[in-house]
Amino acid sequence: MNWKDWQIKKLTLGDPGFPRNLTKIKNPPKQIYFRGNFEERVLDKSIAIVGSRQVTAYGREVIDHFVSLFVTDGVTTISGFMYGVDTQVHKKTVEFGGVTIAIFGCGVNICYPVENNNLYTEILEKGGAVISEYPPDSKPQLWKYPQRNRLVAGLASLGVLVIEAGEKSGSLITADFARRQGKKVFAVPGPVTSKVSSGTNTLLKKRRAILVTDPSDILRTKTVRGKSKIPNDLSDIETKIYKALEFEPLSTDEIALAISGSVVEVSKNVSVMALRGYITEALGKFHLVRS
Template sequence: MKKIMVNVIEIQDKKYPELLKKIKDAPKKLYYKGEFKNDIFENCLAVVGSRRLTSYGRRMTELLVSEIAVKGITIVSGFMYGGDEAAHRTAVEAGGRTIAVMPCGINVIHPEYQEDLYNKILNNNGLIISEFEGDLLPALWTYPKRNSIVAGLSKAVLVVEAGLNSGTLITTGFAKSFGRKIFAVPGPLTSEVSRGTAQLIKQGAEIVMDASDILKYFNISTIDSIKANSSKKNSNLIQLSALEKEIIEHLKTESLEADILARMLSIPISKISASLSLMQIKGFIGQEGDKYYIN
């Protein structure tokens, strides 16, 4: 891999991010890789979630971040596997910009198996940032410092999934102390990684139903995107057969296995399986394990 130049910016520098500069114990120095442009910090949204991201959590992250990033909002996260990785990757794939805040020295890629994502962030006008220089390895004390920067750079924080004792809630704790807006995606209370988001909602976090809830907070128009999405959905529905429409109606409620759909619709499993395969090829539905869900 081609070596990428490391740069440093100090807190007294005019280019130092204004929002971050105002927080308590702001880093005196930021080490970074990538092009440090002031406009990347103008509208930042932190997107955080469980390392044990469920298929539901990944789909919601992809759905929300793809629409938000394409509107010019910079996605900030902590580069760990699970929720962080999904947020960074979706932003890059949507053509948006993302900032990865590392819990280690700027020369270290952690986790190292995400090197491909690391390079994609840099190759798509994103930034890699750390409070730590050199080859310092991550430790228990470095993660809260990273979380503070993630919250400090951002005007708002979106929580997709979180357990009751997760690092995600440490980030939202910083965000609250900094006066940031908290958004949360509701999830099933039977899931351990939805208990933290439920707690945040009880404490006043705003429930997110779709990307427009967040875009409105950033004063970004959602009219065009809503019209485009509505038109696309209507166009897609016209292309569905009667059986495919029935399948879609059942999948709107929850993800289901092929054999359950066959029993619900009183149709042979072979016919259901053929329809599901065709719907996957068309891009109407996806599959996670044995269950199918609407894209």
């Protein structure tokens, strides 16, 4: 295959122009292949939006609401180009005149699913991009998609937003990658009777995601948090605790849930952090001491 005919470009890890966000993740791709506009400035203000492949009418309404306001605010959307939420995110971003990036689990010259052929073209025409770590002509295979999800999370500067996800949804893998990468995870609550919202509701119940009902919740959170610089003398677990407390005060048990740690380990470390003046306790919950 002639790459030039497809206008496919390649960036290798370490090259000028290789996305900074991807250099910071564990197991970064050795190379990425892309078509379209993949300049760093497009990623400066970006959000990954993921969810179920069986998107409901409720999910579509939520996507319309969030994407329209993200586009108005100049936010680039990132998703995985698959059925359901992914497709709706890309489609609505294009319709509202925004820029969207699709991350493939196959070569960028293969449109999969094939039903998205027109959408593929529209993404490029509207200033977006399609990217993959897999070389051109690489076939879509199931094992590639969970691996692909680390790039979906890694590219986004604002974090990952989960809209409708079942208990075994691949979107939860993306959310887990985001947490490991130190990215924020947001989730929109769904009906308690909906199977495609059971995963998102569980994320919220276990405090592994921040509950949001409007894009301003995400944009405002970034603004507020951006003023709170994480001290550079914290241990790994202290850093996790600090990040968990950035959004709201939490009890010891809640912190342990948020960082997937033990209560004993958290109790020991919050005591040390309180003595050092980084956090304070009131009414059973720990608060950040912001400088």
